[in-house]
Amino acid sequence: MLKHTLIILGVLVLFIFLSSTSGSSELTFSFSNPSFSGTGQSSHYLTIENIEHTRQAAIDARRKAAADKVISDAKNTAVAKFKANIEARFYTALAKQITDNVFGTDGLQQDSGTFTSPVGGEVVVWTTPSSTGNVVVTVTETDGTVTTFTMPKEDNS
Numbered sequence: 001m002l003k004h005t006l007i008i009l010g011v012l013v014l015f016i017f018l019s020s021t022s023g024s025s026e027l028t029f030s031f032s033n034p035s036f037s038g039t040g041q042s043s044h045y046l047t048i049e050n051i052e053h054t055r056q057a058a059i060d061a062r063r064k065a066a067a068d069k070v071i072s073d074a075k076n077t078a079v080a081k082f083k084a085n086i087e088a089r090f091y092t093a094l095a096k097q098i099t100d101n102v103f104g105t106d107g108l109q110q111d112s113g114t115f116t117s118p119v120g121g122e123v124v125v126w127t128t129p130s131s132t133g134n135v136v137v138t139v140t141e142t143d144g145t146v147t148t149f150t151m152p153k154e155d156n157s
Contacts (some may be wrong), residue, residue: 102135
């Protein structure tokens with residue numbers, strides 16, 4: 001029994017010793033989210049704004065890439081390539097005819113003329129004012145845009 005008493009007394013002394021060395025502090029609560037605590041709130045909002053902006057920019061880039069792919073695919077069809085090739089050859093032949101009419105030496109030369117494109121409806125007018133020695137070519141597009149070229153006639157004959 002003495003042995004049990006000594007063990008109980010030893011445990012009691014140990015418990016008293018440990019309880020006197022342990023410290024405690026006041027329990028406090030604080031929010032860890034800056035939206036509630038206010039600490040670091042502006043940088044928190046800025047981070048959220050940057051994440052939203054980056055996400056929206058990625059969505060917009062994907063939409064633009066998809067739209068560009070649709071346009072590119074439409075231009076790369078066999079029919080579209082054939083149409084572009086025919087139009088290019090047509091405009092090349094037209095440019096040659098106008099050049100022959102303006103600068104020609106084989107009796108086809110004309111001092112002025114007008115041509116309306118059957119493809120796009122553009123109007124090409126050329127004149128050779130006798131006082132300047134130049135050729136003036138004016139192209140009026142269907143939207144009203146006017147482009148004028150002036151070149152010396154002597155350099156091209």
